[in-house]
Amino acid sequence: MTKNGILCETLDKRVFLDPKNSHVNGINFVSHAHSDHLPSKNGGTILSSIETNEIANLRGFKMQNHVEFLENFSLIDSGHILGAKGLLFDDIFYTGDICTRNRGFLKGAQIPKCKTLITECTFGLPEFVFPKIEEILKQVNELISELYSKGIPVILMGYQLGKAQTITQLFGHWGPLYFHDSVKAMNSLHQKFGVPLNDGIGHSEAQKSGLLEKKPWIMVAPMLPAKNKFVQEMKSRYGAVTIGFSGWAQSSRFSFGRRTDYSFPMSDHCDFNELVEMVVNSGAEQVYTIHGFVEEFAVHLRKLGINAHPLVENSLDDFT
Numbered sequence: 001m002t003k004n005g006i007l008c009e010t011l012d013k014r015v016f017l018d019p020k021n022s023h024v025n026g027i028n029f030v031s032h033a034h035s036d037h038l039p040s041k042n043g044g045t046i047l048s049s050i051e052t053n054e055i056a057n058l059r060g061f062k063m064q065n066h067v068e069f070l071e072n073f074s075l076i077d078s079g080h081i082l083g084a085k086g087l088l089f090d091d092i093f094y095t096g097d098i099c100t101r102n103r104g105f106l107k108g109a110q111i112p113k114c115k116t117l118i119t120e121c122t123f124g125l126p127e128f129v130f131p132k133i134e135e136i137l138k139q140v141n142e143l144i145s146e147l148y149s150k151g152i153p154v155i156l157m158g159y160q161l162g163k164a165q166t167i168t169q170l171f172g173h174w175g176p177l178y179f180h181d182s183v184k185a186m187n188s189l190h191q192k193f194g195v196p197l198n199d200g201i202g203h204s205e206a207q208k209s210g211l212l213e214k215k216p217w218i219m220v221a222p223m224l225p226a227k228n229k230f231v232q233e234m235k236s237r238y239g240a241v242t243i244g245f246s247g248w249a250q251s252s253r254f255s256f257g258r259r260t261d262y263s264f265p266m267s268d269h270c271d272f273n274e275l276v277e278m279v280v281n282s283g284a285e286q287v288y289t290i291h292g293f294v295e296e297f298a299v300h301l302r303k304l305g306i307n308a309h310p311l312v313e314n315s316l317d318d319f320t
């Protein structure tokens with residue numbers, strides 16, 4: 001681990017995994033287009049899926065020297081968001097952000113066999129075990145139905161990239177359907193890549209043409225704090241109720257659930273059991289944990305007899 005992210009050095013190559021700045025001298029793998037994984041500067045060769053490249057573009061980062069294929073490197077679907085990949089090379093598998101559960105248009109990741117596994121563990125604590133997607137669908141549909149019967153509009157909230165599209169697909173059968181403008185742009189890009197999403201009108205246009213006065217309606221919006229001006233306006237003018245979706249809603253120790261009127265634990269990451277299952281299935285002899293509960297998860301794996309350690313920054317770091 002370097003200040004610039006993870007560096008794997010082999011005899012003939014240097015591979016940076018989700019580096020902060022893409023390095024001139026090496027191969028830079030960008031697993032997906034969430035902002036904590038996108039490099040902020042160009043340099044060297046950037047390896048990522050075409051979807052990641054285009055989403056990055058939409059988010060204002062133009063990748064130079066971008067390639068989709070490279071000899072001896074396999075990009076493996078990680079099931080996290082559209083275009084998200086893990087990287088398999090030299091018996092090493094790097095997960096990026098990963099989810100092995102099917103959700104809407106996203107199919108759960110299939111884990112390749114490897115000797116060394118570098119895995120995220122965002123939800124690497126036993127308290128994070130998520131309910132089945134069918135259970136969440138049932139509960140949310142019932143809640144929306146109840147609110148609709150009282151004429152109350154509903155705002156469904158999740159990260160602008162990833163969760164918002166899944167929510168659109170899972171609950172877009174409710175209508176009339178509106179989108180926060182930022183979600184609409186991201187949904188359009190997903191549609192371009194063939195993801196079937198119902199169309200809806202952006203919030204500015206809907207508001208201008210007085211459509212929001214006709215209640216109830218449903219809107220998909222990014223995760224916004226309760227104090228946000230947009231949220232406040234939707235609540236005071238239209239009496240809208242907010243429903244948030246995030247894995248953090250599973251635990252009462254985190255404040256997520258208090259940000260929206262209702263919250264449901266739906267995540268684009270593996271839960272604890274899925275993480276353990278993934279590690280076991282990979283057959284890895286050596287596991288390095290990154291992101292999230294790196295210590296706790298490594299300790300748990302060692303109890304299962306798996307050689308696991310958090311990846312920590314090393315001081316012999318000349319590569320930033």
Ligand SMILES: [Zn+2]
Pocket residue numbers: 032034080097
């Ligand atoms: Zn991510």
Ligand SMILES: [Zn+2]
Pocket residue numbers: 034036037097
């Ligand atoms: Zn991430």
